Amino acid sequence: MIAAELIKLRTLRSTPIALVLAVLVSGGLSALLGSAADDGKMIGEFDPLFVAFYGLTLGQLPLVAFAVLAVGSEYRSGTIRASLAAVPRRARFFGAKVGAALLVLAATALATVAVSVLLAQTTLGTRRAALGDALPAAAGAWLYLTLIGLFALGFATLVRSSTVALGVLLPLLLLGSQGLGNVPGVRVVTQYLPDQLGWVVMHLAGPQGDPRWARDYGPWSGLALLALWAAAALVAGYTSLHRRDA
């Protein structure tokens, strides 16, 4: 069942493009920022892991697009009817879809994070992060990318449209990358948006010792909350799939 879903994912033309873009954009930004920082041109408080992961705020976009298209393309083309005729148990169908997408997301996220961290560390030279700091943060970033992909997949299944799903998720993620979770006043709420919950573990939220930046959750509790978002989106998506006529 998962094998059939993997064939479907592989044979969508958008899939290889999205996955390659995720790695290239993230890694490219890391290398650029790393080179700039090594020249001493970066100002303000310096965190080498910010350099390693900032590229993911853009690199996550193709990954999210992949997850959305994995299900949105079925509704767009009408393939969903062939899929549900082939696998009439909707829980089995959705399980296979999520399982196949999860495999691809986890593998691509791993490659994206590995390339980003390696390029950042290399280009940073002497200002690079200690391995003991980099590894847990990298593990967190890997989980973050995988979970945000699953969140997108669940949301796309709920709205049954790539266009609607991307129309909501891309602005959300782009605003998020501009520091939506740090905006005074609204941050009480915005820090709990799905993408913002990964920022502490990825060293993107600013120094957590400083009350101007400190979030109300830690690196791992943030990821746990994101896992709840992803689970909620998947449950909502499944409920829509289960209840509605195809």
Place this chain on the structure above:
Amino acid sequence: MLELRNLSKRYGRVLAVDDVTCAVRPGRVTGFLGPNGAGKSTTMRMVLGLDRPSAGQVLVNGARYRDLRDPLRHVGALLEGSQAHGGRSAYQHLRWLARSNRVPTARVHELLGHVGLGDVAHQRVGGYSLGMRQRLGIAAALLGDPPVLLFDEPTNGLDPAGVRWLRETLRSFAAEGRTVLVSSHLISEIELTADHLLVLARGRLLADAPLEEFRGTEALEDAFLRLVSGR
């Protein structure tokens, strides 16, 4: 054998299918006639569990569709329009379908040749003509070599040679003892293909009879239009 038992489907205030009970038997081609919007496609989608009946049920050889193991080996269906993603090739489309129901890949190659798509099997479906898409849909229906076949407006987009090929294919399936249900709004085509008729209008089953008996001494078209108009 396909059994529809008190099958109904309501969309808001519209009763698209209204308490339909009938059996589609093996060994003959059953024609499914009705004006546009009569509920033919909705009925076929309910057979496959794509649309949930508001009441009643459908049994495929005694079992609910959703309980069938590898359902494509039990029921093959061509529903309205193409269901293949335009970015995939015919081969890739059949390949994932085959994989999902444990049908050997060799069957995919065999069928692509059988429906006349062998030369274009690796081209994107987006570039196919309507007739080629229809042939791909027919191949998908035949993939699991199923004993029950449902075809919704299968002649759409087919050229005259394709129409004849399809008619002979359907007739040979019935001769092999399979259950074949084919909907069409082309009465002349049904007249050439079907042995038995189901007539649906405004969601209600108006006739369930052998073609000869239904037609009587009239032209089939006259008998059909008279029944549907209620005069």
